[in-house]
Amino acid sequence: MSERFQRNAEVLQRRWATLFTRLLAEDSESVHAEPMQGKDSTLSIDGIQLTSRHDRSAEARLQAASLPPASPTVHVYGTGLGDLQRVLLERTDLTRLCMYILNGALFKLILSQFDQIDWLSDPRVELSYAADDQEIRLPFFALPSELELADELNAKIRDRLVSEVHLNFNNREFNPQSPQILKRLKDSLQLLRSDRDVTELFSSQVGREIYVIGTGPSLEQQFEKLKAIRAQTPRPLFISVDTAYRPLMDQGIKPDVVVSIDQRITALHLPPEQSDKIPLVYMPLSNPKVLRAWKGWRYASYSASPIYRKMREKNDRGQLYVGGSVIHPALDLAVKMGATHITLFGADFAFPMNKTHASWKDGDLGPGVNLARHWVLDGRGQRVKTQLNFRRYLSELERYIAQHPQVSFFNSSRDGAMIAGTRFNPEFCQ
Structure with a gap:
């Protein structure tokens, strides 16, 4: 020394x-x-x-x-x-x-x-x-x-x-006075008023195990098990995020509920052809064309974002937590439906196996793997590539989990980011 x-x-x-x-x-x-x-x-x-x-x-x-x-x-x-x-x-x-x-x-x-x-x-x-x-x-x-x-x-x-x-920078595209935002809200108003309230789903699955399914690359490892479990009686409830819907359906796995909040989601992500009897939970920024084409029940919701303040005052609907990713309201929905045991699938917040998303081509849903300049630790304590906004989504998910100690949260893979507050589900990973 x-x-x-x-x-x-x-x-x-x-x-x-x-x-x-x-x-x-x-x-x-x-x-x-x-x-x-x-x-x-x-x-x-x-x-x-x-x-x-x-x-x-x-x-x-x-x-x-x-x-x-x-x-x-x-x-x-x-x-x-x-x-x-x-x-x-x-x-x-x-x-x-x-x-x-x-x-x-x-x-x-x-x-x-x-x-x-x-x-x-x-x-x-x-x-x-x-x-x-x-x-x-x-x-x-x-x-x-x-x-x-x-x-x-x-x-x-x-x-x-x-x-x-980066908070202010990240929120820049959600300016309540943005002409694009105002037009989308106006276009969605009629649907919002006629569709069901997400609160109708709250407390509807008390005590039932729920699977919340994201689109991380590790989801591909679980397709066979999920398909087998989907055919069982009784079984967990399957809640899918919008970008996981098509990969699941392509594998013959029909989700029980789909959650969508992103204004950029199109029929490419949510093809309506087989959507009958599948509830779709959405927020007013969702694409009205996609919503109208959906054959199942639609349930409107809000987040706490200021962009919905005026709409909330005149049209009361239930609220779901949003922290930047659709995985957040999907998880919050599971909790509010009454689950006390939740397993996450494809919640990787990273690019394991050198892929960005399950069943989508590199770059289809955002920047490609070659643009990844950041890292998180995976479930084995090793660095795995990611992008900056994924790390933010992960942090917000961990904060949400910490605020709900009454719920047991599990992860189905060690390949994605380690999620503080979760345990690994031994049915899917050792």
């Missing part, structure tokens, strides 16, 4: 002995760091520059300015080189600065090369691994470089941070 590390370590051992023991076990030699020199010095980690090399202080002050100036408590994810901490600790009204490590090996390396004693010694500073919390804390600043460099241990919190940072 370097002399600089020993000096930093004395403070860590005195203030956070348990954390220091964990830190000693980190493999800092696995971090590929190169020094970068400009007006200031910094590190480049696998091509990602940790901080500015031209004016680290100015960068830190810009970052600090994004945080509420009078907040007594501030949360910072990623330790950087200590620059942001030093700027924040200049605030006389700051009583707690909660620092969260996003990459333990990187932090250990920094301690061996940069003096961090000043901020580590400040009594207002609290230090922990980000993964020690199950949820992010507000107000926060997350260092952009360390969001990219977060390790496996802290990946779940990283995903929630990224989701929160």
